[in-house]
Amino acid sequence: MPKLNTFDVTIKTGERGPGAAPKWSINGFVVDFEQMKGSTAPGETFQGTASPGSFPHTLLIRGPESGAWDIEETRVTYYPSGEQPYTVRLGAVTLDDDADLNIWYERPQKVFDV
């Protein structure tokens, strides 16, 4: 498991969205994003940066305080310590006030035909 220095997230909201800036959590601790742009209002796109500087066991986008949040797409670019960055693109999902989105995906291991 690599140390995760920072990650960037881009979240495209569908029909329902809280509008407020989302939060992220690492290993159970909820943290605000930095360098935020856009919003989570319906049809809008949110961008944020986070600086874990640590080894995530769980890395989540916190669900909305109330109501539902239709996420059309989530794109996360990870910047691990001493390694090249990599990106994962996640499909549609709906969060609510007791559901968080898992965004921790380790880099796929190199696979090649031999």
Next chain:
Amino acid sequence: MPSWFTKVFKGGAGAAKPREAKPSLDEIMGGIDTSEDPEPVAPVQVEKKRRIINAPVVEFVGESAEPAADVRIKARIDSNSGSCVMLIDRPVLEGHSAWFSNAKSAAESPLAQALFAIDGVVSVLLHGYTITVTRHPAMHGDWTELAREIGNTVRAHMIEEKPVVTDAFLEGLPSQDAIEQKLQRVIEIEINPSIAAHSGAIALDRVEGNTVYIQMMGGCQGCAASDVTLRQGIYEAFRSAVPQIGAILDNTDHSAGKNPFYTQMPAGMR
């Protein structure tokens, strides 16, 4: 740029809020008229249990796809353990697994012997559709050339339909019950006492043939060092007790770990 740790524990700008501060009992009771209630019961705030949703992974930038060969073999490098897992398009060894720590121990496996003949190979694990090869720690850098040599050796062995292990190897394996009993004893006497200091514990999930499945709990579940614990501690203790066991697989859902590194032993494990 401050890390999340600084924010959480040092209260910087945008400080983290692990959970909303709960009011003290006095604050709660201050808002309740207790004059006519001889035994008031203070309301208790219970934090709502949260679910974790996994969205479908649409794209992983970094994966590669290449055309198949006659016996299709893919190599996956595990940089953490210094090993290469060969994924074969057909079973290598069905019903059992086999682990060989050196060429001498592989006398009953023609396939493992052929792999040990390749310069740099130091251990071989045969399990299901996979062959895991570890190279000498002094060998650094790209695996591509060594992986191709291993792949060609495996392919030639399979095309010629040579035996993977001999009948004598399979006949010499201890029963599942015997393996379970010995490993249970190792867990209770040797392993769990040594990792209890980290509030960790392991349990034997099951034995299938000579393949062992374990569960890690407490401080081990979700711990970043669990892989090292597994490879350096548990593997060695298990293989020392029962040299014939093959693959040792961790069945733990590490993403559900609640208290890695936590200093207090969870209830039920004391």
